[in-house]
Amino acid sequence: MSTDTIIGLAIVVGVILLVISMYNQLVTLKNRFKNSFAQIDVQLQRRYELIPNLVESAKAYMSHERETLAKVMEARNQASNASKQASAHPDNPAAMKALSQAESKLTSMLGGFYAVAENYPDLKANETVSQLMEELTSTENRVSFARQAFNDAVMNYNTYREQFPSNIIAGMFGFKFAELLEIDDPKKREAVKVSFN
Numbered sequence: 312m313s314t315d316t317i318i319g320l321a322i323v324v325g326v327i328l329l330v331i332s333m334y335n336q337l338v339t340l341k342n343r344f345k346n347s348f349a350q351i352d353v354q355l356q357r358r359y360e361l362i363p364n365l366v367e368s369a370k371a372y373m374s375h376e377r378e379t380l381a382k383v384m385e386a387r388n389q390a391s392n393a394s395k396q397a398s399a400h401p402d403n404p405a406a407m408k409a410l411s412q413a414e415s416k417l418t419s420m421l422g423g424f425y426a427v428a429e430n431y432p433d434l435k436a437n438e439t440v441s442q443l444m445e446e447l448t449s450t451e452n453r454v455s456f457a458r459q460a461f462n463d464a465v466m467n468y469n470t471y472r473e474q475f476p477s478n479i480i481a482g483m484f485g486f487k488f489a490e491l492l493e494i495d496d497p498k499k500r501e502a503v504k505v506s507f508n
């Protein structure tokens with residue numbers, strides 16, 4: 312074998328090993344964000360289970376607020392359905408975007424529920440309702456932490472898949488862009504009101 316043949320074979324083997332390495336890294340990063348979504352899904356399911364109990368407990372006190380309660384349940388059902396779709400395909404950007412929108416709507420409806428609940432002192436004093444609201448708040452905090460971990464994993468995957476030369480491998484093997492899970496909280500967008508009275 313000539314030196315040129317050996318060098319040529321070494322280059323071919325090196326390129327093959329590089330392609331294998333990049334492919335495996337893409338698979339690893341994709342599986343990492345899928346696993347991160349599974350952690351979110353556990354917390355979302357807990358949230359979806361708590362909401363009907365809270366609404367049912369509140370019905371006795373909020374008889375004039377049936378529309379608010381119905382909107383909360385409707386938003387919960389839409390979010391639950393979107394979560395099932397996203398859970399089946401966490402790498403599907405459309406499913407993740409639909410979940411983001413459904414969760415934003417649910418967060419908004421729950422905010423409306425909490426605002427209305429402030430007008431019912433007996434409801435706030437009810438131990439069951441108070442406990443459910445506390446559990447729901449705790450679950451929402453866990454969702455927030457899990458969502459941050461998921462978004463970090465998605466960002467790492469997307470960054471690697473866009474870098475050269477791994478972007479070539481990603482394109483060749485169908486590694487598509489992954490969507491972040493962003494949930495809008497209308498309260499966080501409001502301007503802070505300062506009063507010196």
